[in-house]
Every structure is written in structure tokens, then in C-alpha cells.
Amino acid sequence: MKDILKLVLGLLLGLVIISCKNQNEPVASDTETSAEVNFDDPWKQADEIVKNIKVPEFRDEVFNIMDYGATADGSKSSDEAFKKAIEACANAGGGKVLVPAGVYLTGPIHLKSNVNLHLEEGAEVKFSTDQKDYLPVVHTSYEGMEFMNYSPLIYAYKQKNIAVTGKGTFNGQADNDNWWPWSGKDVYGYKDGDVKQHDAHNLPRLSDMVEKGTPVEERVFGEGHQFRPTFFEPFECENVLIQGVTFVNAPFWVMHPIKSNNVRVKDVSVISHGPNNDGCNPEYSKNVHITGCLFDTGDDCIAIKSGRDNDGRRVGITSENIVVENCTMKDGHGGVVMGSEISGGVRNVYIRNNTMNSPNLDRAIRIKTNTRRGGTIENIFVKDLEVGQVKEAVLKINTRYAIYANQEGEFMPVIRNILLENVEVENGGEYGVLIIGREESPVKNVKLKNVTIKNVEVPLKIEHAEDIQFVNTTINGKEY
Known part of the structure; x- marks a missing residue:
């Protein structure tokens, strides 16, 4: 009887070991070439993806930032006008926030659901060169690592049905005197002894937090650190349209849809030659259509x-x-x-x-x-x-x-x-x-x-x- 019990226990132990081993091994789909991939006509799937991406639709009501105190000659900040117009538009159920021809200074712009930020031809939005204007910190990301940092220049967090459209220009005003020197590269204005993103209190500290699994809300950086913000970042957003506008002089990555679904980038021009000035970086994102765009970038x-x-x-x-x-x-x-x-x-x-x-x-x-x-x-x-x-x-x-x-x-x-x-x-x-x-x-x-x-x-x-x-x-x- 003891021998039978030993045999049964031995068999059970063997099955457990095999089961555990199999759980730790990659599944077949991770180690073998898929036999189902059709190299003859994969483009039908591309057509389906494009067809199924939902383009945002908006109410006809227009909210002109001039009606909220904007200044179109660039002589003073229109930051409050952007905030009030977007808030009014969102509260009314959505519509178009209109930026007429002219030059506008502002801090970061935070979009809300059902808002289409529309730049008329001849409109230029210039973003503040004072880093403190991009505080308080928000949930964002740097080179694939989430943390709390300066706000992106245009930011939408967990919003639905948003757009940035028109024929105007967004000017990040990043240059060798603003944002770019933090890259640590001489060609972008860095000088020996200046602080930079690779210093111990910046990238090495963030990388260590990622390695240890520190919760994102505890990875607080921003002021006193040298992480440049992205230009336009829809974070965990649904149904996003970016159409017709031009981006220049970006601090860091230009368009960064992260954890977002149904994103269309159409007829956009990116002309920005700073450090890490990638044109468009979809990350953790699905159903993305990038079409008719011009990319002339530093990365x-x-x-x-x-x-x-x-x-x-x-x-x-x-x-x-x-x-x-x-x-x-x-x-x-x-x-x-x-x-x-x-x-x-x-x-x-x-x-x-x-x-x-x-x-x-x-x-x-x-x-x-x-x-x-x-x-x-x-x-x-x-x-x-x-x-x-x-x-x-x-x-x-x-x-x-x-x-x-x-x-x-x-x-x-x-x-x-x-x-x-x-x-x-x-x-x-x-x-x-x-x-x-x-x-x-x-x-x-x-x-x-x-x-x-x-x-x-x-x-x-x-x-x-x-x-x-x-x-x-x-x-x-x-x-x-």
C-alpha cells in the first residue's frame, strides 16, 4: 500500500513540475513564426483598420478665444482665455474653440472631451518659455517610463472625442536657450557644468524607480529636474483627431498618443530639429492612422x-x-x-x-x-x-x-x-x-x-x- 501511495505521489509531483515548467516557458506563438500571416494580401486588414477608426464629431457652436480675453498680437499671455474658452465649450457639450489669425502667447493647453481646438490659417500659438508655467506636475511619460512631470504643451488626460485642427502653427519656442540644453548636447546649447537629463537625480533615479516598481504617483519630478515635456500628448484618450496644423520648435517628442484608441493624424506638418524631436510616437496605442503628413525632424x-x-x-x-x-x-x-x-x-x-x-x-x-x-x-x-x-x-x-x-x-x-x-x-x-x-x-x-x-x-x-x-x-x- 505504501508503495502504491509513493507511486501516486510521485506521479502527481511529476505533473506539477511539468505544469510549472510549461507555465514558465514561452508559448508557441512567442517562439514560432506564425503560419497564418498572409504576405500576398495583408492590405485588406489595413483598409479595415482605417475604415473602422471613428473620426470625432462636434457640435456646431463656436467659442472664439477673443471673446474670453485673448490678445492676438503676442504682447501678453492669453493663457486664461484658452482655459475659459475650453471650459465653456466642454460645459456646453462641446464644439469648436476658435483661434483666429494672430499671434498668441500661452502656457500649457489642457483639452477636454468634445472640444475641437481649431487654428485658423495665420494663427500662431507660442508656448511660454518659463518652465514654472508647466506646473503643477501631471501624469505623463518620458522615453517609455511613466511619472509625474511638467505638463505637455498640449495635454488631454482620459478624455474622449477631442481634436486639434486647422491651418495654423503651434510653436513650442524650444531652442538652445529653452528646454533643449537639458539634453546634455553641446549642439543644443548645453555647457559643461550645467544640469542635464542624464544627471543622477534625473534619468538614473527614474530608471531605478521603474526597476523597483515604484508606483507612478510616487515618481514625482518636475521643478528641480531636467525632463523636457512632450508637445501634444493625448493620454488614455478615445477618438482623437489631429489635422492640418504645423508643429515647430518642440521641447521633446512632438505627437505622443499614449494608451489611446482610435487616433487619426492627417495632413500635419512637423518641422522641428531639436533633440529627441520625434514626429509621432504612438505608444501602447491601437487603431492609429497617420496619413498625408510631412515629417522633417531632429529624430x-x-x-x-x-x-x-x-x-x-x-x-x-x-x-x-x-x-x-x-x-x-x-x-x-x-x-x-x-x-x-x-x-x-x-x-x-x-x-x-x-x-x-x-x-x-x-x-x-x-x-x-x-x-x-x-x-x-x-x-x-x-x-x-x-x-x-x-x-x-x-x-x-x-x-x-x-x-x-x-x-x-x-x-x-x-x-x-x-x-x-x-x-x-x-x-x-x-x-x-x-x-x-x-x-x-x-x-x-x-x-x-x-x-x-x-x-x-x-x-x-x-x-x-x-x-x-x-x-x-x-x-x-x-x-x-
């Missing part, structure tokens, strides 16, 4: 994010269902980029009918991560891309990205299912295709179809990648 034109390290894993929201089309990319570190704050993962990105061309554009399509970030990046489709000139690579996938020290960890990234179709490149720069995978987790299932790359120094450099396919593809005149 990535478009960079899709999903949190840095433990914060990305804590939040656990994948950025997905993102369509980028009919855009022009000029200067920038990359045309369309995924990463490096990518710990929550990215999937279902559709990039079509875009033009990229500048001697100051480093890469066309880029994916960057490492084993601290981790993340699964999958189902990235590129079609009808025209590239005049890039510096480094047409396609760059790097799982050893490291701009900061200590970027090796225990979170192996997974990258799979990448398609480039109908791509024409006149001057490909240093590399045609540059892929740096990991032996433990190779980049999988990359297909180039109808791709022509001219004038490139190194056609291919590929490390640790599987299932790389070339169909009707030529690089420097050689077919692959």
Missing part, C-alpha cells in the same frame, strides 16, 4: 513605442493596428521605426505609399530592441515605398541596440514577419539590408518582393536570421 519621423523595460511589461499593452500612408519623410534618424521602448510589443503595422528622401535621413525602416527591452515585434508590412536617399540602411533590424550602458538583460526579443514590397531606392547608403538578430532568437520570416536598391556600399549584412526570402529583388544591379 525619428515616426517611432512606434510600447514602454521601456519593467514599465512596458507592467503596463502590458501592445501597440497594434497602425497604418502609415501617403506621408513624406525628410530629415530624421528613421522614417518609420519600432522601438527602442518596445517592451510591450508591436504588431500589425502597415506602411504604404510613402516617400523618404534626405541626406540627413539615416534609415527608412528600422526595428530596434535588446534583451533589457525584449518585446515581440511582428507583422510589419511595407508597400510602395519610394526612397531617394538614406545614410545607413534601407531596412535595419537590430536586437543589440544600445544608446545607454547596461542594455543586456533576460528578456529575449522576438521579431518576425516583415514584408517589403514594391520598394524603389535610388541611394541606399551604407547597407541595403542590415539585420542583427540573436542566436537564441533569430529574426524570422523577412520577405523582400519587387525591391530595387541602387548605390549601396554593402548590399546585405545578416546575422542570426531565418527564412529570409528575396523575390524579384535587385541590389546594385544584382538579383538575389
Whole structure:
């Protein structure tokens, strides 16, 4: 009887061990290439995403900021006028807050549900250069880490049905005397001995809080710290429209929809060459349509994010269902980029009918991560891309990205299912295709179809990648 009991207990213990082991192992979908991905026609899904994004609608009532005490010659702040007009509009059930032609000084603008902030042609909104005007601190984010910091210049928190539209200009007034020196780079006005974002009381302290899991509300920075705010940040918002306006002179990232759903960015111009002046960074966001825009930036034109390290894993929201089309990319570190704050993962990105061309554009399509970030990046489709000139690579996938020290960890990234179709490149720069995978987790299932790359120094450099396919593809005149 004792022998039977021992046998039964042994079997039960074995089952428990197997069960625990299986729970700790990645599921098959995290380690194997999906057999269901259709490289022949993924664009029907892109059409569905665009079709299903709800465009905000607003009441016809107009709230002119001039009626609330605004000054249109830039001689004094119109901060209170913006606040009162937005408040009145929201209280009335929504409508259009109108900014007529003229120059307006203001502090941060906080949007509310059902409000369309509309800039007439000839309107320029200039934001205060006094950092104290961006207090008290609000719930925001810096490079994929949530915290309490200076308010974004235009901010919406947990709002629905909001818009920024028109043909006017938002001027962040960031320059080598305001915001930019905190980057710590001489070219942006930093001088030896000045405080900067990489000092111990800034990024290292915030990174330590993220590592320890400190609650966001306890990560209080703002005054006395050197974190630059984003320009326009809809945070946990639903149904967002950004259309027609121009952004210049941004302190940091320009458009940063974070944890938001149903976002359309249409016919927007970003002309801003400061540090970290990314054009549009959807983060933890779903159902995003970026179309007809011009990006001429100091960093990535478009960079899709999903949190840095433990914060990305804590939040656990994948950025997905993102369509980028009919855009022009000029200067920038990359045309369309995924990463490096990518710990929550990215999937279902559709990039079509875009033009990229500048001697100051480093890469066309880029994916960057490492084993601290981790993340699964999958189902990235590129079609009808025209590239005049890039510096480094047409396609760059790097799982050893490291701009900061200590970027090796225990979170192996997974990258799979990448398609480039109908791509024409006149001057490909240093590399045609540059892929740096990991032996433990190779980049999988990359297909180039109808791709022509001219004038490139190194056609291919590929490390640790599987299932790389070339169909009707030529690089420097050689077919692959």
C-alpha cells in the first residue's frame, strides 16, 4: 500500500513540475513564426483598420478665444482665455474653440472631451518659455517610463472625442536657450557644468524607480529636474483627431498618443530639429492612422513605442493596428521605426505609399530592441515605398541596440514577419539590408518582393536570421 501511495505521489509531483515548467516557458506563438500571416494580401486588414477608426464629431457652436480675453498680437499671455474658452465649450457639450489669425502667447493647453481646438490659417500659438508655467506636475511619460512631470504643451488626460485642427502653427519656442540644453548636447546649447537629463537625480533615479516598481504617483519630478515635456500628448484618450496644423520648435517628442484608441493624424506638418524631436510616437496605442503628413525632424519621423523595460511589461499593452500612408519623410534618424521602448510589443503595422528622401535621413525602416527591452515585434508590412536617399540602411533590424550602458538583460526579443514590397531606392547608403538578430532568437520570416536598391556600399549584412526570402529583388544591379 505504501508503495502504491509513493507511486501516486510521485506521479502527481511529476505533473506539477511539468505544469510549472510549461507555465514558465514561452508559448508557441512567442517562439514560432506564425503560419497564418498572409504576405500576398495583408492590405485588406489595413483598409479595415482605417475604415473602422471613428473620426470625432462636434457640435456646431463656436467659442472664439477673443471673446474670453485673448490678445492676438503676442504682447501678453492669453493663457486664461484658452482655459475659459475650453471650459465653456466642454460645459456646453462641446464644439469648436476658435483661434483666429494672430499671434498668441500661452502656457500649457489642457483639452477636454468634445472640444475641437481649431487654428485658423495665420494663427500662431507660442508656448511660454518659463518652465514654472508647466506646473503643477501631471501624469505623463518620458522615453517609455511613466511619472509625474511638467505638463505637455498640449495635454488631454482620459478624455474622449477631442481634436486639434486647422491651418495654423503651434510653436513650442524650444531652442538652445529653452528646454533643449537639458539634453546634455553641446549642439543644443548645453555647457559643461550645467544640469542635464542624464544627471543622477534625473534619468538614473527614474530608471531605478521603474526597476523597483515604484508606483507612478510616487515618481514625482518636475521643478528641480531636467525632463523636457512632450508637445501634444493625448493620454488614455478615445477618438482623437489631429489635422492640418504645423508643429515647430518642440521641447521633446512632438505627437505622443499614449494608451489611446482610435487616433487619426492627417495632413500635419512637423518641422522641428531639436533633440529627441520625434514626429509621432504612438505608444501602447491601437487603431492609429497617420496619413498625408510631412515629417522633417531632429529624430525619428515616426517611432512606434510600447514602454521601456519593467514599465512596458507592467503596463502590458501592445501597440497594434497602425497604418502609415501617403506621408513624406525628410530629415530624421528613421522614417518609420519600432522601438527602442518596445517592451510591450508591436504588431500589425502597415506602411504604404510613402516617400523618404534626405541626406540627413539615416534609415527608412528600422526595428530596434535588446534583451533589457525584449518585446515581440511582428507583422510589419511595407508597400510602395519610394526612397531617394538614406545614410545607413534601407531596412535595419537590430536586437543589440544600445544608446545607454547596461542594455543586456533576460528578456529575449522576438521579431518576425516583415514584408517589403514594391520598394524603389535610388541611394541606399551604407547597407541595403542590415539585420542583427540573436542566436537564441533569430529574426524570422523577412520577405523582400519587387525591391530595387541602387548605390549601396554593402548590399546585405545578416546575422542570426531565418527564412529570409528575396523575390524579384535587385541590389546594385544584382538579383538575389
